[in-house]
Amino acid sequence: MAGDTTNRQLYLQQRPEGIPTTEDIRLREVPLKDPGEGEVQLRNLYLSLDPAQRDWMSDNLSYMPPIAIGECIRSTSLGRVVASRHPDFEEGDYAVGLACNGWEEYSTAPGEMLAKVEKDGRHPLRYHLSIFSGAMGMTPYFGMLELGQPKPGETVLMSAAAGAVGSVAGQIAKIKGCRVVGLTGSDEKCQWLINELGFDDAINYKRCDNLADAIAEACPERVDIYFDNVGGKMLDAALLNLNDFARVVFCGAISTYNETGPKPGPYNYWQILARSAKVLGLLTTNYVDRFPEALRDLSQWVDDGKLKFAEDIVDGLGNTVEAYSRLFTGGNKGKLLVRLSDEAD
Ligand SMILES: NC(=O)c1ccc[n+]([C@@H]2O[C@H](COP(=O)([O-])OP(=O)(O)OC[C@H]3O[C@@H](n4cnc5c(N)ncnc54)[C@H](OP(=O)(O)O)[C@@H]3O)[C@@H](O)[C@H]2O)c1
Missing domain, CATH: 3.90.180.10 (Medium-chain alcohol dehydrogenases, catalytic domain)
Structure with a gap:
């Protein structure tokens, strides 16, 4: 004061x-x-x-x-x-x-x-x-649009889908005409993604015996964009479901942040070669000069009711x-x- x-x-x-x-x-x-x-x-x-x-x-x-x-x-x-x-x-x-x-x-x-x-x-x-911040607005905006390059009809798999970045990145992919499947840790969050945010499907990863199989079932045409917020085992399960020429947007790896000592790389890294896929590292601060253009789109989508958060x-x-x-x-x-x-x- x-x-x-x-x-x-x-x-x-x-x-x-x-x-x-x-x-x-x-x-x-x-x-x-x-x-x-x-x-x-x-x-x-x-x-x-x-x-x-x-x-x-x-x-x-x-x-x-x-x-x-x-x-x-x-x-x-x-x-x-x-x-x-x-x-x-x-x-x-x-x-x-x-x-x-x-x-x-x-x-x-x-x-x-x-x-x-x-x-x-x-x-x-x-x-x-x-919603207009670097973390919740700009990160999904540039991560999905610049690195993911979503095309209508493609399948997007979103991890930490009910979080700040994931919930918005998934809806941006929907706006671009994709089929979007979310991974999250509770049934309540799954319902929110589908019923409120318009995701096509959602998987409660905490209730899956075999996550790779659950993704395969929810993504019958395989995954064109995996937006990775989590890393670790979830990334490995997603890699087994990639389509040819898929893009893996490496936004974060929250499952590893509290680990001490060396962190293992993805065991299924070979799938990047096998699927001619790309892994793209995202650092939102690289786009600071373009924040105004993102702000225009994000605020319009919010006002039009296309983007909820x-x-x-x-x-x-x-x-x-x-x-x-x-x-x-x-x-x-x-x-x-x-x-x-x-x-x-
Ligand atoms: N590259 C960049 O420039 C940039 C900028 C901003 C954020 N990020 C990254 O984006 C990611 C999301 O950040 P955020 O701010 O939007 O956080 P958030 O998604 O709102 O919150 C984190 C969520 O991650 C999930 N989670 C936590 N531990 C997990 C685990 N072991 N396995 C699976 N899911 C787990 C939890 O949701 P569930 O209930 O679904 O488990 C939690 O609610 C982070 O990795 C962050 O580092 C990157």
Whole structure:
């Protein structure tokens, strides 16, 4: 609040083994510093909870450096500008920082790393951290359209299909005329995919004796695009069902994020050769310059009722770590967010 001199934040106490706990990530109060030259200070309204943060908590070679021990948990957030020393931002503006803010009440970042967002009278501002965000909007948009290259009549298999990325990527494939089958971890989520989002079929992978057989049954014409959010055994089962010239969009591998030690590669990698398939690595930040075109399409589809989505909102910084574990247990449906203020609702 105005005049605050302290900032409450969640920081990395130790590198987690398995699902992060409050032993690994702790809450502290630190003095709130003024922004430096070129920096902008936000009072965070919403924090994004993303599987990628689990990778940053480990000491892995990745596309971003690990979060250092003692450092605030790096995050995407939506906030209101409370102080600015950057010419493009002034107090009262709203902005999103893509993977440059933190799980904290106030974040301070260079102005170049923030994107201003404005109330458009049609959508709540918080949509910029859900359906219009890098994670839930841009990732499925560019992953499906640029890498998947869906064609009418093709079969798309979607893993983590009831999650933020999967639920949207599957509907984009439907908009492009594909037959879409989702993989998810509960009967309730399967029903939601079919009845609410228009998926053609859904498989509860937790109730399958043989996942490769279940996919074969649900995809009698085999799989042209496998959108991989999960990796591991699910990827192996999908590889056994590829069509000739299939595309495997490698978006993530959440089933492996909590493993320690070397992670085995796919056992059925040979299927890539046998099916003349392609594996395409997705990094959404490569498309930042094209976010405006995606935003136009996504908002139109939302307004036309062609694109539905769920937000899973948890209140309070203190509940963030418990909420985060839900990404790995399947306890979330749609985009998982923490609300610090209802100003963006
Ligand atoms: N490449 C990029 O630029 C980029 C950007 C954003 C996200 N991603 C990736 O996209 C994927 C989805 O992210 P998200 O934010 O949309 O998360 P999410 O799908 O909303 O949440 C994760 C879901 O994954 C499923 N899951 C967790 N552990 C699993 C396991 N062992 N086996 C099978 N399913 C499991 C759970 O759903 P069930 O109930 O169905 O099990 C859970 O709800 C992640 O791999 C993430 O790293 C990549």
